[in-house]
Amino acid sequence: MNSLPAAVASALAEAGGEDDADWPACWQELTAVSVELQSLLLTDPGPELVALVEQIVTQLADGVAGSRRHRVELAELTHRVLDIHARACAVSTPDPVRLADWLLDLQLEHPEAPEVALAPYAEALDDEGLAHYRERAVALFEPLPVVGFGETGRYDRARWALLRVMEELAEYTDDVDLQLLVLSKDLSSxxxxxxxxxxxxxxxxxxxxxxxxxxxxxxxxxxxxxxxxxxxxxxxxxxxxxxxxxxxxxxxxxxxxxxxxxxxxxxxxxxxxxxxxxxxxxxxxxLVRDGGRLAIEVYRRIVEVELARRGVQEQEVVVGWLRQLRGLQPDAFADYLEHIKSRHVADRELLDELSRRGL
Missing domain, CATH: 1.25.40 (Serine Threonine Protein Phosphatase 5, Tetratricopeptide repeat)
Structure with a gap:
């Protein structure tokens, strides 16, 4: 059991070398450690196994941060070993406050991986551990500055890690106040x-x-x-x-x-x-007072909508609007009016009313 951390350290050191030909052998050694941990979960569960797995998870998480070529594989292996840790905790019932601290520190010190799901730790954390986890996470998250409207959020490693922690915590606890705390930190749009x-x-x-x-x-x-x-x-x-x-x-x-x-x-x-x-x-x-391009465009669209829906009363209103629009946009009004007439050429009542009003 005690030889496993040394095996992980050796494999990670070789995997970080310049010769990628060593990777298959390194990967085989690392996966063998994972298999051995699963066997120990069946044969020798207890506090010593929990401590051992925590040490190896930390080693692998460090390996993810330091690797460029094999980050994905190492991250996946870290998740597998972390799952073993959750099952070991369920069997050995460690101190819930200490477990909460370890889980939180793991994520804050290793933003790249792993992403910790709280559900597998529900029994081990219990109410006491979860309350401590929540208290620490909120205390760290609350002082973060709010990204204001129109600003570009600067998500450095620390902020990103805390955000991920809080999102998982809010989802796991189904706590609306936590969810709101997370959402209200970014008001950029x-x-x-x-x-x-x-x-x-x-x-x-x-x-x-x-x-x-x-x-x-x-x-x-x-x-x-x-x-x-x-x-x-x-x-x-x-x-x-x-x-x-x-x-x-x-x-x-x-x-x-x-x-x-x-x-x-x-x-x-x-x-x-x-x-x-x-x-x-x-x-x-x-709209008439505004008189800008946007106002005129909206004005025209309103006229079109009312023309499509008009009754006798609406017809009189539309004609009045057209006369106002002529004052707003005299140069382009003639073309616009001809466009309306051509679209409603079969509507004699409208055309007569426009003519009667001098349009």
């Missing part, structure tokens, strides 16, 4: 805000979800994941039987960054109510 809000919504913490949606919308300025954030907010307000809040979300988002999809969301919410005419007028007036 609107999609990250969306992830946090979705987790909160799914956990039944809707008030917090809406707070994160608001933060995400402010951060994105209407770009990127903003539409999905708005969808989430609208769904939640409708679930709460508060359609006025859903409309307010759409209105505020449109005023920040005009968008046809947001316009259509607002329209769908109140089109059959008395709220729609004044809201529509406000949104269109905002």
């Amino acid at each position: 609107g999609w990250h805000y969306l992830q946090v809000a979705t987790v909160l919504r799914d956990a039944g913490r809707a008030d917090e979800a809406l707070e994160w949606i608001d933060r995400g919308l402010r951060a994105t300025g209407g770009r990127g994941a903003a539409l999905r954030l708005i969808d989430l907010a609208v769904e939640e307000h409708l679930r709460r039987a508060a359609p006025h809040r859903a409309v307010a979300v759409c209105r505020e988002a449109f005023l920040v960054r005009p968008n046809l999809e947001i316009y259509l969301k607002a329209r769908a919410l109140v089109v059959h109510t008395d709220e729609w005419p004044p809201l529509r007028a406000e949104l269109v007036e905002h």
Whole structure:
């Protein structure tokens, strides 16, 4: 038993040489150690075997870090030996706090490998060991700086290792607060805000979800994941039987960054109510005041949508919008108007109305 660490050290030293021809023999020696450990698990389980396997796992993890040509094979072997360690711990019931420290230190000191799954250690860690593991991991993770919106995350080895530890811990414990702690360390895009809000919504913490949606919308300025954030907010307000809040979300988002999809969301919410005419007028007036290229493009798309859906009342509104658009874009308006007429050449009622209005 005591000769196994020396065999591993010798094989790793030879495998790290310049002559790759030595690798097959080295690999055979390393796998033979793995087989011997499995045999010892059956014949001589106990604290001594746990300590021995820990020593060999550490050796192999060091080998992964120091190898360029055989990193994958060594990582896979490390995982196999680590599985033997988990089974040995289940039999010998080591001190749970010491085991928690060893598992955590192994990962933090060897970011390349192995990735430790906590489930195989459930019995050995027990509540005491798991609580210690969680306390240490959180204490190390919490001080990490948050990656702010628009920033590029710098994932050095230490941060990457801690992130992996926390993700596994959150998944194993099914702890929403841990999951949120992990997600909220990277807020570099609107999609990250969306992830946090979705987790909160799914956990039944809707008030917090809406707070994160608001933060995400402010951060994105209407770009990127903003539409999905708005969808989430609208769904939640409708679930709460508060359609006025859903409309307010759409209105505020449109005023920040005009968008046809947001316009259509607002329209769908109140089109059959008395709220729609004044809201529509406000949104269109905002486009008129804005007057930029984006506003004009959104304006044109709204006109097209309303033309496709119009009734008698909508026809009058569309004609009014076209006259406003002529003031916004006089040079290009004639071509745009001819485009509309050619697409609706069979609609005599519309063409007569345009003519009557001087268009």
